[in-house]
Amino acid sequence: MRPFQTAPLHLKFAASEDLGSFTGYASTFGGEPDHHGDLIAPGAFTKSLAKHAAAGTRPALLWQHDQTNPVGVWTSFEQDAQGLLANGRLTLDVPQAKAAHALAKDGALALSIGYTIPPGGAELVNGARLLKEIDLVEVSLVGIAANPSARIVSVKSVFDPANPNPRDFERAARDALGLSAREAKRLMAGGWNGLVREEQADDSAELAQIAAKLQRITQSLQGR
Numbered sequence: 001m002r003p004f005q006t007a008p009l010h011l012k013f014a015a016s017e018d019l020g021s022f023t024g025y026a027s028t029f030g031g032e033p034d035h036h037g038d039l040i041a042p043g044a045f046t047k048s049l050a051k052h053a054a055a056g057t058r059p060a061l062l063w064q065h066d067q068t069n070p071v072g073v074w075t076s077f078e079q080d081a082q083g084l085l086a087n088g089r090l091t092l093d094v095p096q097a098k099a100a101h102a103l104a105k106d107g108a109l110a111l112s113i114g115y116t117i118p119p120g121g122a123e124l125v126n127g128a129r130l131l132k133e134i135d136l137v138e139v140s141l142v143g144i145a146a147n148p149s150a151r152i153v154s155v156k157s158v159f160d161p162a163n164p165n166p167r168d169f170e171r172a173a174r175d176a177l178g179l180s181a182r183e184a185k186r187l188m189a190g191g192w193n194g195l196v197r198e199e200q201a202d203d204s205a206e207l208a209q210i211a212a213k214l215q216r217i218t219q220s221l222q223g224r
Contacts, residue, residue, distance in 0.1 A: 020072065020090035020101055024152035026111045026139040028083030033128040034147040041132045045084050048115075048136045049077055060138035061088050063096050065114055067138075071097035074139060083149070086111065086139055100141050104155045110145035111152065114138040 029042045052058055059077075063069040072090040079085070090097040090104075103109050114137045121133035145151075 018089075018156050020092045020097070021075075021087070021156040022090070022104055022152055023085065023087050023154045024111045025082060025150050026077070026084045026086040027113050028147060028149040029081075031149065036146050037128050038146075039125070039128050039130045040083070040134070041130055042081075043079060044121075044131055044134045045077070045079055045136055048134055049079075052136075059114075059136045061090075062114070062138050062140040063100060064142055065112065065138070065140045069096060070094075071100050071141065077136075084113075084136075088139075101155070101157075104141070104152050105157060107152075109141045109143065109152055110148075111150040112140050112142045112145045112147070113150075114140065 027040055027045075029040055029044075031039070033039050058074050060067070060070055061072045061074050063071045070091075071094055072088055074086055074088045076087045077084060090101050092098045092101060100109065113134075116135045116137065117131060118133055118135060122129050122131050124130070
C-alpha cells in the first residue's frame, strides 16, 4: 500500500470562466502497490494518451466511476516524474458537479482511474501486478481512492463581491495568497486594524509585507 500523503490543497482564485477548473494526480508511478495490489510503471499512459489525441477523444470525467454520471471534462494530461497529472473542469450547471466542486475545495475528494490492460501490458513482480501499458478510459472523482497518492492538488474558485462568502475570502487570504492561518483569522475578525494590532508599531518592514499581501488579495479578487 502506498503511504498516505497529505500534500496541501491549493485554492486558486481566477476569472469566472475558469471556475470549476482543478488539477490532480490521476495516478502515480512506482512506490508501494495500491489497495488492489497494482503498481504503475513510468510512461504507462503514453500510448493511450497518443491514441486519444489522434482520435480527438479524451478520457471521461465521471463521478464515482458511474458512466451515466459525467461531471465535467478533462482538458489535458501530462506524465511527469510523479505520475499522471490531470487538468479538468467541472460543469457547474450540473448539480453533482457543483457538489463535487464544494467537496474538492474542502479536500474531501480524490481521483481514481478506469482502464483496460492490452495484451502484454502487465506482469507480476514480487507478488504485485506491474502495469506497463494502460488504456485510459476515464478518471473519476471519488471519496476514497485505491491509490492514496492520487489526490487533487489545486482547485480554482471565484470570490463574488455581490454574493460574499466569508469562508472563501479567508481561504483566498490563507491558502492562495500567502497569509498564515492566524493572519487570515485576524483579518476576518478586524480588517486591517485586526491584522496589524499585534505587530510592533516601528516594524515597518513587517507591516510592508502585510500590506503587500493585502494588495495581492485585492488583485486576485478582481481577477487581475
